[in-house]
Amino acid sequence: MERTVHSPRVTKSLISLILSITATCGYLPGAGAASADGPGKVELPLSLIEKIGPNGWGKGKDSLRIFRGRGSDFRWELVSNSEQRARFFIKYKTVQELNQDYQVSVGDQVFFSHLPVTGAENEAVIELAAFELPAGLPTILSLTPPAGTQFPEPVIVSKLWIEVEGTEAVTVRKPSAPAARPSSLPGFGRKLSDLHPSLNSADLRDEKLTLRVSGLSAHPAKGVYIATWDGEIFHLDDSTPTAKYTKVADSLREPMGLCFVGDRLFCTEKSQISELVDEDRDGFYEAHREVSSGWPGTRDNHEYTFGLVHRDGCLYFAISVAMGTRPKTNQQAPLRGSLLEANIETGEWRVMAGGLRTPDGVGITGSGDILITDNQGEWLPANKLIVVQEDAFYGFRSTKPWHPLDKMREDPAAVYLPQGEIAASPSQPIELPDSWGPYSGHIIFGDVTDGGLQRVVLGGRSDAGRCVPLFTGLKAQVSEAGPRAGWRALCRGDCQRF
Numbered sequence: 001m002e003r004t005v006h007s008p009r010v011t012k013s014l015i016s017l018i019l020s021i022t023a024t025c026g027y028l029p030g031a032g033a034a035s036a037d038g039p040g041k042v043e044l045p046l047s048l049i050e051k052i053g054p055n056g057w058g059k060g061k062d063s064l065r066i067f068r069g070r071g072s073d074f075r076w077e078l079v080s081n082s083e084q085r086a087r088f089f090i091k092y093k094t095v096q097e098l099n100q101d102y103q104v105s106v107g108d109q110v111f112f113s114h115l116p117v118t119g120a121e122n123e124a125v126i127e128l129a130a131f132e133l134p135a136g137l138p139t140i141l142s143l144t145p146p147a148g149t150q151f152p153e154p155v156i157v158s159k160l161w162i163e164v165e166g167t168e169a170v171t172v173r174k175p176s177a178p179a180a181r182p183s184s185l186p187g188f189g190r191k192l193s194d195l196h197p198s199l200n201s202a203d204l205r206d207e208k209l210t211l212r213v214s215g216l217s218a219h220p221a222k223g224v225y226i227a228t229w230d231g232e233i234f235h236l237d238d239s240t241p242t243a244k245y246t247k248v249a250d251s252l253r254e255p256m257g258l259c260f261v262g263d264r265l266f267c268t269e270k271s272q273i274s275e276l277v278d279e280d281r282d283g284f285y286e287a288h289r290e291v292s293s294g295w296p297g298t299r300d301n302h303e304y305t306f307g308l309v310h311r312d313g314c315l316y317f318a319i320s321v322a323m324g325t326r327p328k329t330n331q332q333a334p335l336r337g338s339l340l341e342a343n344i345e346t347g348e349w350r351v352m353a354g355g356l357r358t359p360d361g362v363g364i365t366g367s368g369d370i371l372i373t374d375n376q377g378e379w380l381p382a383n384k385l386i387v388v389q390e391d392a393f394y395g396f397r398s399t400k401p402w403h404p405l406d407k408m409r410e411d412p413a414a415v416y417l418p419q420g421e422i423a424a425s426p427s428q429p430i431e432l433p434d435s436w437g438p439y440s441g442h443i444i445f446g447d448v449t450d451g452g453l454q455r456v457v458l459g460g461r462s463d464a465g466r467c468v469p470l471f472t473g474l475k476a477q478v479s480e481a482g483p484r485a486g487w488r489a490l491c492r493g494d495c496q497r498f
C-alpha cells in the first residue's frame with residue numbers, strides 16, 4: 001500500500017485526517033502534481049549519498065536503514081535549465097514514533113516534516129518540501145534525519161525523488177567536493193604573520209605575574225583596569241618602559257567585564273553585576289555593592305556573564321548557556337543565552353534579546369547600538385557579529401520551557417563569521433574612532449582561539465556586512481582590546497599595547 005500526505009510542520013495537525021483519507025485513494029490530488037511514474041519525476045539515487053554515517057543499507061543497496069542523522073550526509077545537487085517548481089518526496093516505513101522531524105534544506109529554505117508510523121508492512125509517501133529550482137544554477141538539496149537520538153528500529157527509505165511542474169529536465173548529481181578547508185589562522189588560508197604596517201606594539205607583560213585576564217576598561221584619568229579570572233582587578237600603569245600592575249580589588253567571583261560610568265567602576269560576576277566602591281579613597285576597592293542579580297543560573301562552569309557596556313543609566317551584559325553539566329536534552333536554566341539590561345540605580349533587569357550561545361563580547365557603538373559576538377556550535381552554524389535588535393532571537397535553542405523570545409525563524413546577524421576561516425572564538429567588538437582614518441566606524445574584535453584582530457564593515461539595508469583580518473602578530477590570543485592613548489589587547493596571561 002502506498003499513501004501520500006503533505007505534512008510540513010504547519011499542517012501537522014491535519015496529518016491524521018489526511019492519512020485516513022488517502023489510505024485508500026493513493027496520491028493526494030495536488031496542483032500540477034506528476035504521478036509516481038510520470039514524466040516530471042526525477043529520482044534522487046541513494047547511490048549518490050556521500051556518507052550514511054551510523055545507518056545501514058538494505059539488500060542490494062535498494063533502501064536505506066536510518067537510525068540517526070548525526071554523522072550522515074544526505075545531499076544531492078540539482079541543476080535545472082529553466083526555473084521551475086519542484087516537490088520533494090520520500091517513500092518509507094517505520095514502526096516507531098520519532099521524537100524529531102525530518103529536516104530538508106534547499107538553499108536558505110528549511111522544511112520540517114513529521115514521519116508518521118506506518119507499521120512494518122506498509123510504506124507511506126510524504127511530501128517533504130516544495131521549492132523553486134533556479135535556472136542553470138546548482139542547488140543543493142539536503143535531508144537531515146533526527147540527529148540527537150539513536151533509534152532502536154530504523155526508518156526504512158526505499159525511494160527519494162522530486163517532481164517538477166515544468167518540462168525541463170533536471171540533472172541530479174553528487175554534490176561537488178567542498179573547497180579545501182582553509183587554515184584556521186586568520187587570513188583565509190594565508191597566515192597573517194605580523195601587525196598591520198601602520199601599527200606597532202609594545203609588550204606590557206610582567207614576567208613575575210601570571211594574569212588570567214578576562215576583562216578590561218579604561219578611564220580617561222585613572223588609566224587602565226584589568227580583571228582576572230581569579231577574581232582580582234589590577235590597575236595598569238604603562239607610562240614608563242616597565243609596566244606596573246597594582247592590585248585594586250579581589251575576592252570577586254569570575255569577573256569577566258569591567259565598565260566605567262563616569263568615575264564609578266562596575267563589573268560582572270558569576271551571577272550578578274557589582275559596583276566596586278573605594279570608600280576611603282586609597283585606591284583599593286574594598287566594598288562590592290550588588291547592583292543587580294536574580295536571573296536564573298546553575299553552577300555550570302560555562303555559564304559566563306559577558307560584558308559590560310553602559311547606555312543611559314543601564315548596564316548591558318550577556319549570560320551564556322551551560323555546557324559542562326547540562327543533560328543530553330540540552331535543557332538550560334530559563335533565560336540563559338540572553339542579553340540583559342540592568343538599571344544601575346534600581347537594579348531592575350530585563351531581557352533585551354535571546355538565542356545567544358557563548359556571547360563572549362558585548363560592545364556599543366557611538367550611536368548606541370549594542371554589538372555582540374557569539375560563538376559557533378550546535379544551533380549556531382557560524383560565529384556571528386550581531387547588531388542587537390530589541391526582542392530579537394538569535395537561534396540557540398534549548399528545550400522546554402522555551403526562551404520567551406524563541407521563534408521558528410531566527411533574527412539575522414550583521415555578519416556571519418565562518419568557523420576556522422575568520423573566527424573561532426570571537427571576543428569583544430569595538431567601534432574604531434575617527435582617529436583611525438579610513439577604518440573609522442569599522443568594528444574590530446579579537447579571537448580567543450585564533451588570535452589577531454578582525455575588522456568588520458557593517459552593511460546597510462541593501463548590502464551585506466563583511467569581515468577581513470586586520471592583523472596578527474601579538475604574543476597570544478586576544479580576549480579584549482580597548483582604546484586609551486594607544487590600544488591594549490588583553491591576551492591569555494598577557495597584555496600588549498598597540
Ligand SMILES: [Ca+2]
Nearest residue numbers: 278280282284
Ligand atoms: Ca579603599
